[in-house]
Amino acid sequence: MLRRTKQKEAILEVLRGTTSHPTADWVYNEVRKEIPNISLGTVYRNLRLLCESGEILELDLCGTLSRFDARRDNHYHFRCGKCGLVFDVDVPVDMEMDKIVAQRTGFMISYHRLEFRGVCKNCQES
Amino acid sequence: MLRRTKQKEAILEVLRGTTSHPTADWVYNEVRKEIPNISLGTVYRNLRLLCESGEILELDLCGTLSRFDARRDNHYHFRCGKCGLVFDVDVPVDMEMDKIVAQRTGFMISYHRLEFRGVCKNCQES
DNA sequence: TTAGGTGCAAAACCTTTGCCATCCC
DNA sequence: GGGATGGCAAAGGTTTTGCACCTAA
Numbered sequence: 001m002l003r004r005t006k007q008k009e010a011i012l013e014v015l016r017g018t019t020s021h022p023t024a025d026w027v028y029n030e031v032r033k034e035i036p037n038i039s040l041g042t043v044y045r046n047l048r049l050l051c052e053s054g055e056i057l058e059l060d061l062c063g064t065l066s067r068f069d070a071r072r073d074n075h076y077h078f079r080c081g082k083c084g085l086v087f088d089v090d091v092p093v094d095m096e097m098d099k100i101v102a103q104r105t106g107f108m109i110s111y112h113r114l115e116f117r118g119v120c121k122n123c124q125e126s
Numbered sequence: 127m128l129r130r131t132k133q134k135e136a137i138l139e140v141l142r143g144t145t146s147h148p149t150a151d152w153v154y155n156e157v158r159k160e161i162p163n164i165s166l167g168t169v170y171r172n173l174r175l176l177c178e179s180g181e182i183l184e185l186d187l188c189g190t191l192s193r194f195d196a197r198r199d200n201h202y203h204f205r206c207g208k209c210g211l212v213f214d215v216d217v218p219v220d221m222e223m224d225k226i227v228a229q230r231t232g233f234m235i236s237y238h239r240l241e242f243r244g245v246c247k248n249c250q251e252s
Numbered sequence: 253t254t255a256g257g258t259g260c261a262a263a264a265c266c267t268t269t270g271c272c273a274t275c276c277c
Numbered sequence: 278g279g280g281a282t283g284g285c286a287a288a289g290g291t292t293t294t295g296c297a298c299c300t301a302a
Contacts, residue, residue, distance in 0.1 A: 002281090003275085003276055003277075003280095003281055003282065004276075004277095005275075005276075005281090005282065005283080007282080007283070008282090023266095024266080024267080025266085037283095037284075038283085038284080039283070039284045039285060039286095040266095040267090041267090041268075041269080041283080041284070041285075041286090042282080042283055042284070044266090044267060044268070045268085045269095045282080045283085046282090048268095049282095076227075078227070078231065078233055078235070080233070081236075087231075087233075089227055089230075089231060090230075091223075091226065091227055091230065097217075098242065100217065101202075101204070101215055101217055101242055102244075104215075104216075104217065105204065105213075105215060105247075106247050107204055107206070107213075107242070107244050107245065107246050107247060108244045108245040108250055109204070109242050109243070109244040110207075110243055110244045110245075111242075111243055111244075112240060112241060112242045112243065113240070113241045113243070114238060114239070114240050114241075115238060115239045115240075116224065116227055116233070116235050116237075116238045117235070117236055117237055117238065117239070118228075118233050118234045118235040118236045118237075119233065119234040119236075120233050120234075121231075121232050121233060124234055128256090129255090129256055129257065129300085129301055129302075130301075130302095131256095131257060131258080131300080131301075133257080133258070134257090149291095150291080150292080151290095151291080163259075164258085164259085165258070165259045165260065165261095166259095166291095166292090167258085167259070167260075167261090167292090167293075167294080168257080168258055168259070170291090170292060170293070171257080171258085171293085171294095172257090174292095174293095175257095
């Protein structure tokens with residue numbers, strides 16, 4: 001299962017070659033530069049397959065569009081309210097928080113997602 | 127601007143009467159008990175208006191559907207991976223984090239969103 | 253009176269799916 | 278060969294929008 005195809009490889013390569021946390025549509029347009037007749041359905045299918053196999057991460061960020069990431073370690077994000085871009089934030093992930101909340105609530109907690117909001121450097125200047 | 131209508135009042139009342147962070151569709155069905163011929167478009171329109179005026183909060187949680195909250199203070203959430211329900215987590219919001227990340231990144235940070243994932247009490251038992 | 257709101261339906265948008273041809277193992 | 282995958286197009290689900298009518302201020 002999870003056969004190797006040039007479509008899948010191309011999609012992975014695009015994801016690994018960017019830090020922009022792209023949407024499915026952006027990936028589609030990039031991959032088309034390599035495989036012009038690839039279909040959007042194939043991109044969606046492969047993104048899901050790659051998520052399920054754990055090779056990439058679907059980011060559960062705000063906004064309507066799903067965004068994907070080839071970085072598989074848990075890390076935090078920052079989203080600029082002006083340009084909409086998503087950046088990685090390299091602050092150590094605080095695992096203690098999960099334990100504290102688990103004790104207080106009785107929920108079983110596997111992980112957390114943290115997203116900062118504001119205005120990025122570029123947009124502050126302009 | 128922002129006229130008071132029975133539709134808008136009914137929507138607000140539904141939101142204030144629940145802690146379930148409902149989706150637009152759920153709100154629609156609740157409001158229909160009061161105003162049977164209200165249209166889904168009106169619900170969406172009012173949810174957006176209420177968000178813009180700051181009377182309610184649109185939660186930027188994972189998943190595809192937008193969810194809304196009449197609680198306007200910043201607080202954290204927990205989402206159960208089994209039943210999909212969203213709960214409030216009453217842990218103090220750590221404002222320091224924003225400052226630390228702002229210093230480290232140069233971004234202007236207004237706030238952050240934190241969401242825990244795991245399995246809720248109910249689903250653990252069953 | 254009149255700008256803003258409503259209901260309805262159609263459109264827009266993102267994502268999934270069905271079908272059949274094709275390809276990988 | 279046979280099941281997984283691809284391309285295409287149609288369907289699905291959520292949200293927005295255009296328009297004519299209504300209503301709160």
